[in-house]
Structure formats: C-alpha cells, structure tokens
Amino acid sequence: MHGMGKTHDAIDDALRHFVKKQHVFFVATAPAALDGHVNCSPKGLDTLRVLGPRTVAYLDYTGSGAETIAHLRENGRIVIMLCAFEGPPNIVRFHGRGVVLTPADASFAELLPHFGPQPLGVRSIIRVDVERISDSCGYGVPRLEFREERTQLRLWAERKGEEGLEQYQREKNAVSIDGLPGLV
Numbered sequence: 001m002h003g004m005g006k007t008h009d010a011i012d013d014a015l016r017h018f019v020k021k022q023h024v025f026f027v028a029t030a031p032a033a034l035d036g037h038v039n040c041s042p043k044g045l046d047t048l049r050v051l052g053p054r055t056v057a058y059l060d061y062t063g064s065g066a067e068t069i070a071h072l073r074e075n076g077r078i079v080i081m082l083c084a085f086e087g088p089p090n091i092v093r094f095h096g097r098g099v100v101l102t103p104a105d106a107s108f109a110e111l112l113p114h115f116g117p118q119p120l121g122v123r124s125i126i127r128v129d130v131e132r133i134s135d136s137c138g139y140g141v142p143r144l145e146f147r148e149e150r151t152q153l154r155l156w157a158e159r160k161g162e163e164g165l166e167q168y169q170r171e172k173n174a175v176s177i178d179g180l181p182g183l184v
Contacts, residue, residue: 008133010053011094015133018082018092019050023146025082027058027126029071029098036178039067045149048080049114056080056094057127059115061153062165066173066182069124072098074180078128086146089138096130102183121157121165123173123183 008015025048030038047059058080060068072078078098084090101108102124111125112118157165173183 005136006134008135011050011056011130011133012053015092015135016050018084018090019048019056021087022048022082022084023149024085025058025080027068028079028081029068029077030075031071031176031178031180032075033178036180037067037176039065039071041068045153047115048082051111051114051127054096054130054133055127056130057111057114057125059118059122060100060124060126062121062123062157062169062173064172065177067176068098068126069100069173070176070178070180070182072100072126073182078126080128083141084138085141085144089141090135091138091141092135093132094128094130095132095134096128098126098128101125101127119154119157120160120162121153123165123169 024042024044026040026042028038028040030036043058048056049058050056068078076097076099078096080094082092101111107127108125111127160168169183175182
C-alpha cells in the first residue's frame with residue numbers, strides 16, 4: 001500500500017479505502033496510573049468512519065465494561081489499529097486524542113448520521129483527533145476470510161430494551177476495573 005513502516009500527514013484516499021474494507025479494528029487505551037490496566041478492545045459491525053484527514057470516529061456499543069470511556073475521560077490517549085486479514089498485508093495505526101460523546105452531547109446527534117441506521121445499544125460515539133498516522137507491513141498477520149457479522153450483540157440489546165440497557169450501563173459501565181469513572 002504505502003510501503004513498510006511509513007508515517008502519513010493525513011488520512012488520504014488510499015487509507016480511507018483501506019479502513020472501509022476492514023471488518024475489525026482494535027482500540028487501545030490506558031489509565032494515567034502506572035499500575036492501571038492497559039485495555040485493548042476488538043471492534044466490528046461496520047462502526048468505524050473516517051470523518052476528515054485527521055479525524056475518525058466509531059460507534060461504541062454497550063458492553064461488559066467501560067474501560068475506553070474511563071481512560072479517555074481521564075487522559076484522552078488512544079490508538080486505533082487495523083490489520084489486513086484479506087488482501088495485501090498491512091497494519092494501520094491512528095494515535096490520537098479521543099473524546100467520548102454520549103447521546104446527551106450535541107455532537108453525538110451531529111455525527112450519528114455518518115453511521116446509518118443502528119440497532120439499540122449504542123452508548124456513545126468515540127471521536128479521535130488523530131495526531132499520528134502510520135502503517136507497517138503486517139507480514140506476520142495471518143490471512144483470514146471474513147464470513148459474516150455476529151448477531152448476538154444486536155439480539156441481546158433488543159431483548160434488554162432501552163430501559164434494560166440503561167440499567168445494565170448503570171450497573172456494569174459506571175466505573176472501570178481500576179475504579180475510574182465510566183458512564184455516569
């Protein structure tokens with residue numbers, strides 16, 4: 001794509017196309033405390049969007065924890081990594097500063113149309129102001145074939161309903177595993 005181990009000034013058309021083709025990406029954050037737990041979460045379901053030459057965002061669904069939210073609210077540091085499992089080998093990383101936008105934020109409503117119709121369970125949009133854009137070879141990443149998206153998250157959220165999701169978030173997403181504030 002762009003050669004081995006290169007940094008980029010912006011998310012150009014080739015990178016934008018690469019992002020659009022990926023079915024999974026990974027999000028990593030960490031608390032400021034040296035003894036805190038680093039978190040890495042896999043994401044899918046066509047939730048990542050390139051919004052500009054140095055801005056990306058993804059839909060954050062209700063999950064079992066709120067590590068990313070807690071870490072971003074504390075220090076803002078984030079990296080998003082995408083690996084090519086199909087086609088030419090490539091790894092792309094977006095390092096930057098993330099912001100948690102909940103349905104109560106005006107920016108949430110402004111960004112939501114970028115994602116099309118969504119099922120129940122979206123708890124926030126994570127917007128990242130990208131400070132460093134890089135790619136590397138990905139020669140050590142296996143080739144895997146995409147079969148289909150899983151339906152369990154959507155079905156779980158539909159069974160819980162809006163009230164059940166709000167209750168679940170209050171119980172499971174209020175604090176991180178290190179005790180940092182999550183969804184409040």
